[in-house]
Amino acid sequence: MPNAFWCLVEDDRNGSPKKVMAEVIGEASRLAPGRAEAVWLTDKASEAGLKQLAEWGAARVLLLEHAALAPYRSEVWVAAAAELAAKEAPKAIFAPVTSRQREFVARLAARLGVGLAADSVGFALEGDTLVATRPVYAGKLLSKVTWAKAPWVATLRPNVFRPAETQTGKTAPVERPAVATAAAQMKFVERREEVSTGLPELTEAETVISGGRGMKGPENYVILEELGRVIGAAVGASRAAVDAGWRPHRFQIGQTGRTISPKLYLGFGVSGAIQHLAGMRTSKVIVAVNKDPEAPIFKIADFGLVADLFEVVPELTKEFKKLLEK
Amino acid sequence: MKILVTIKQVPDTATQVKIAADGKSIDTTGVTWIVSPYDEFAVEEALRIKEKRGQGEVVAVSLGPDRVKEALRSCLAMGCDRAIHLNDPAWAAADTLATARALAAVVKQEGPQLVLCGRQAIDDDMGAVTAQLAELLGWPCAYWIMEEAIDADGKSVRAARQVEGGLEVFDLPLPAVLAAQKGLNEPRYPTLKGIMGAKKKEIRDVKAADLGAAPEPPQLSIVGLQALPPRPPGRIIQGDVPTAVKELVRALREDAKAI
Ligand SMILES: Cc1cc2nc3c(=O)[nH]c(=O)nc-3n(C[C@@H](O)[C@H](O)[C@H](O)COP(=O)(O)OP(=O)(O)OC[C@H]3O[C@@H](n4cnc5c(N)ncnc54)[C@H](O)[C@@H]3O)c2cc1C
Ligand SMILES: Cc1cc2nc3c(=O)[nH]c(=O)nc-3n(C[C@H](O)[C@H](O)[C@H](O)COP(=O)(O)OP(=O)(O)OC[C@H]3O[C@@H](n4cnc5c(N)ncnc54)[C@H](O)[C@@H]3O)c2cc1C
Numbered sequence: 001m002p003n004a005f006w007c008l009v010e011d012d013r014n015g016s017p018k019k020v021m022a023e024v025i026g027e028a029s030r031l032a033p034g035r036a037e038a039v040w041l042t043d044k045a046s047e048a049g050l051k052q053l054a055e056w057g058a059a060r061v062l063l064l065e066h067a068a069l070a071p072y073r074s075e076v077w078v079a080a081a082a083e084l085a086a087k088e089a090p091k092a093i094f095a096p097v098t099s100r101q102r103e104f105v106a107r108l109a110a111r112l113g114v115g116l117a118a119d120s121v122g123f124a125l126e127g128d129t130l131v132a133t134r135p136v137y138a139g140k141l142l143s144k145v146t147w148a149k150a151p152w153v154a155t156l157r158p159n160v161f162r163p164a165e166t167q168t169g170k171t172a173p174v175e176r177p178a179v180a181t182a183a184a185q186m187k188f189v190e191r192r193e194e195v196s197t198g199l200p201e202l203t204e205a206e207t208v209i210s211g212g213r214g215m216k217g218p219e220n221y222v223i224l225e226e227l228g229r230v231i232g233a234a235v236g237a238s239r240a241a242v243d244a245g246w247r248p249h250r251f252q253i254g255q256t257g258r259t260i261s262p263k264l265y266l267g268f269g270v271s272g273a274i275q276h277l278a279g280m281r282t283s284k285v286i287v288a289v290n291k292d293p294e295a296p297i298f299k300i301a302d303f304g305l306v307a308d309l310f311e312v313v314p315e316l317t318k319e320f321k322k323l324l325e326k
Numbered sequence: 327m328k329i330l331v332t333i334k335q336v337p338d339t340a341t342q343v344k345i346a347a348d349g350k351s352i353d354t355t356g357v358t359w360i361v362s363p364y365d366e367f368a369v370e371e372a373l374r375i376k377e378k379r380g381q382g383e384v385v386a387v388s389l390g391p392d393r394v395k396e397a398l399r400s401c402l403a404m405g406c407d408r409a410i411h412l413n414d415p416a417w418a419a420a421d422t423l424a425t426a427r428a429l430a431a432v433v434k435q436e437g438p439q440l441v442l443c444g445r446q447a448i449d450d451d452m453g454a455v456t457a458q459l460a461e462l463l464g465w466p467c468a469y470w471i472m473e474e475a476i477d478a479d480g481k482s483v484r485a486a487r488q489v490e491g492g493l494e495v496f497d498l499p500l501p502a503v504l505a506a507q508k509g510l511n512e513p514r515y516p517t518l519k520g521i522m523g524a525k526k527k528e529i530r531d532v533k534a535a536d537l538g539a540a541p542e543p544p545q546l547s548i549v550g551l552q553a554l555p556p557r558p559p560g561r562i563i564q565g566d567v568p569t570a571v572k573e574l575v576r577a578l579r580e581d582a583k584a585i
Contacts, residue, residue, distance in 0.1 A: 071494055074457060075466055099489050103469040103505075106454035110423055110461040115546030118452045131549055137352065137449055138339045144549040185466040189484065189495040201490055207585070231585060249472075249509040250488065255339060255448055256363055256508045264584040275339050278448075285584040286560075287574065293562075303577060304562045305570050315571040320585070323575055 001060065004088065005032040006039045006151070008081075008095035008105065009053065013070065015046035017053055019163075020096040020204060024156055025056045026164030028094055031125060034059050035091075038172075039084070041077050043070035054172035056164045061172055062088070066179040071188050072100045074107045079182035082111045085151065087177075092130065092152040097259070098203070101155055109153040117145050117154040119259070121282060138255055138278035158203055159261040160282060194250065197225065197235065202251060205234035208262040210253055210280070212238035214269015214290065214309055218246035223310075224268065227317045230324065236260070238270050254279035268309040272297025289313075327382040327480050329372040330438040331406065332429055332459070333365040335390055335397035336449040350548045354393075361397045364444025366404075367506035370513040372442050373405045375476060383407045385436060389417055389428055395529055402524035403516035409529040410436075416534040421544040426458035431537035433463060439480065441503045445470050460503040468496055470507040476500075 005028035010018045021038070028036035038058035040049075045063055053061050064080050085093070085108075093108065095101040097119050109116040121142075122133035130152045136143045147153075202208065209224050221235065228235045237247040239254055253260055255278040265283035270276060272288065272295055280286075281300060288301035289312050298304045305312055337343060338358040346353040361369070369386065376382040386401040388394045389412035398409040412428050420428065433441060441463075446453030460467030468474075468485040472493060476483045482500055486493045488507050498504075516524070534541050563570045563577070578584045 072489075073466075073496075074460070074469075078461065099470050099487075102453050103457045103467070106422070106452075106457035107461040107467075109454070109545075110426060110458035113423070113545070115421055115423065115544070116452065116454050117546060118454055134451075136451055136551070137337065137343045140343055140554065141345065141352075142552050142554060143450075144552070145546050146549050148543065148545045148547065185499055186468070187497040189497055192486070192493040192495070194492045196491075203490070252508070264578070264582075278339065281554075285578070285582045286557075287578070298560065298562070300557055301560045302558070302582065303574055304560055305567075305574060306562060307567055307570065311567045312571060315567055316575070319571055319575040323579060323585075 001035065001037065002089045003091040004035050004037040005092040005094060006037055006090045007058065008093065008101060009038050009040035010096050010098050010101055011040070011042055011049065015042070015044045016049045018096070018204065020158045021053065022056045022163035023158065023161040024094050024096050025053070025058055027123065027156060027161040028092070029057045029164060031123060031130070032091070037062060037090070039081070040064065041069050041080060043067050050174055055166045055168060055170050057167065057170070058172050061174045063174055063176050064179045065176065066181055068181040068184065069179070071191070072104070073184050073186045074103050075186065076182055076184050077104050078107045078111050080179050081108055083180040084177055085112060090151045092150065092154070095155050097155045097157050105153055105155055112151065112153070114149060114151055114153055115147045119157050120154045121157050121160045135282065138274055139281045157259065157261050157282065159206065159263065199225065199228045200232065200234045202234045202236050202253070202258050203260055206262055207231055207233035207264040208236055208260050208266070209233045210236045210238065210265065210267045210270055211241060212267065212270030213240040213244070215241060215246065221247065223313045227313055227320070230317055230320050238276050267297055268313060270297055271295045272300065327375065327379055327440065327476070328385070328436070328438040329375060329382065329440045329442060330385050330387055330433060330436055331365070331368050331372045331401070332441065332443045332455070333369065333386055333388045333397060333401055334362045334444070334447040335359050335388060335394045336362045336447055339448065345551045345553070349550045352551070359393060359397065361400055362444050362447045364446060364448070364506050364508070366513040367508065367510045368442040368444050369401050369404055369406065370511045371474065371506060374511065385410060385438065387429060387432055388412065389420065389425055398529050399524050400516060402527045403520040404514060405520060408527055410532055411529050412532050414534045416541050419544050419547070420541065421546040422452050422454040422458055423545055424541050426455050426462055428537060428541065429455070429459050430462040432532065433459070439500045440483065441501070443503065443505050445505045445507050456503060456505040463503070465501055465503050466498040467503040467505070468498060469505045471504050472507055472509050474504060
């Protein structure tokens, strides 16, 4: 449909869209009621996944299903998506911020010769143009940007936009356009899975616990993981903890790590250096536990406890357990 | 092997940024400038490849105003052989695509077998120029790489990219573009000898006209910058640990509705 707002689907590589798509489709529908379309590049889509996209409010699903689309390679994806975009002439192309969408969407924008607003946290239609808001300079400022022409390409920071409500039973037509596959130059060798912690993925979690140098050693993260299991939180770390070798780099929060924007951030023994704040300052509620009343993290915290984390964490785990068992 | 590294000069995160009078850019007075940290990983990796292979050339390239020479100089001090400075007011309002176009034109002139870039520049944070450069060149690209190894005959590179849940390893034929992620390496500090030597190395100025076509107008323009809305004042919860924790849990549940 011309003038559609495309929502590029991020999935779990097993045929199901990720929950963040509710936010992307929700925002697209808010800006363009009835014109949000899900565009899904995958090697296998599940029926349940297609139904889910419709129930989140996609007016139509364009399914590009082909074995060559997995594992993700930008060169292959761009060829497929660009051809479809030329036919469909969408008004906007939205995707959630994930490691692969960041690259894919940038490359797609270059192929289409249009602008890209990465990691956006807000949108407003002004006349016939879209204005995006995005954090810049380590999150110290907000930049408003606009496009010279459509399609307006943007990625959306997870956990910032209000997710669409599930409209149970809502359906949407699924179209399966022919997939133009480019010959891939990149050859897949292997995938090395991370040892799963059993906790949510850092960038997707609604609650994130972060442990800094105050944790004193790698062995102490078990108390954070225990708390994480009780409240369903991901456990991340500051760079000081990562550089000390206590946690792998994928758990680092901040400017040279992951950017997170959970509903609740709980920092233990984190001082709140500007580079750490860059990665978490758009969190909705911030809790800081630190022995030092002067720690800069208290300046942005909604709730603070000036206390020893080793006393606080077990107590907190106990209290949350009581609360959630009720 | 000839390797080109793209680097951006950015304000040190620790420096305060103030919005300039035009409302669209930052006031650069008093700003300390650094090489964007991810680009330092790219420089380091390029130098290691050259050292390992025992031959080659590493060329640092940056687009920006006069001050950018200082960033290029520090890459030369780390060990890059020479530098190219895209220095022309015609690029003053360059967006990611215009930046990528200018860099692609340099790549075409220089003909390196490998281009190393950063995952993203830590000021504008688009994380886009690298992928767009690969697109304009029609080269394969591996993003957020944590490891790389070039095969002995210099025809391909094996790179491990970081994705949610793990690492994905690919073989890319050269020439290719790689975007460095933190964890790839630990960048070296320039030695005194390196710093002295850097003064004699070449930094070539390139104008838009030298690259053929004049820069196209930006596809994305900045409407304005604004300060963050202040967060509501926080609350320090007093009392002994059990009491304070009880109150925190209550407040998170009832007042903030965060759990
Ligand atoms: C005065 C001024 C006006 C501007 N006007 C606009 C505007 O109108 N529209 C707009 O979109 N942006 C504008 N910008 C910002 C723009 O120049 C961005 O820097 C550019 O879009 C690149 O995006 P990024 O820095 O986020 O790079 P990323 O995409 O995050 O960079 C990824 C990698 O690409 C390489 N790279 C990026 N930039 C350079 C560079 N300059 N030289 C060499 N390598 C580089 C680096 O290796 C980097 O790690 C303006 C900036 C200034 C100072
Ligand atoms: C280019 C660059 C990029 C960077 N990128 C990042 C990044 O992505 N992420 C990041 O986090 N940092 C980053 N940093 C590093 C950053 O500047 C800080 O050094 C780092 O965040 C500090 O980590 P920390 O808060 O854990 O440690 P510290 O600053 O040492 O703070 C530890 C805190 O723990 C408290 N504490 C100690 N014991 C206890 C206890 N028993 N109970 C309660 N509190 C206790 C102390 O009071 C202190 O406030 C970057 C730096 C640079 C230069």
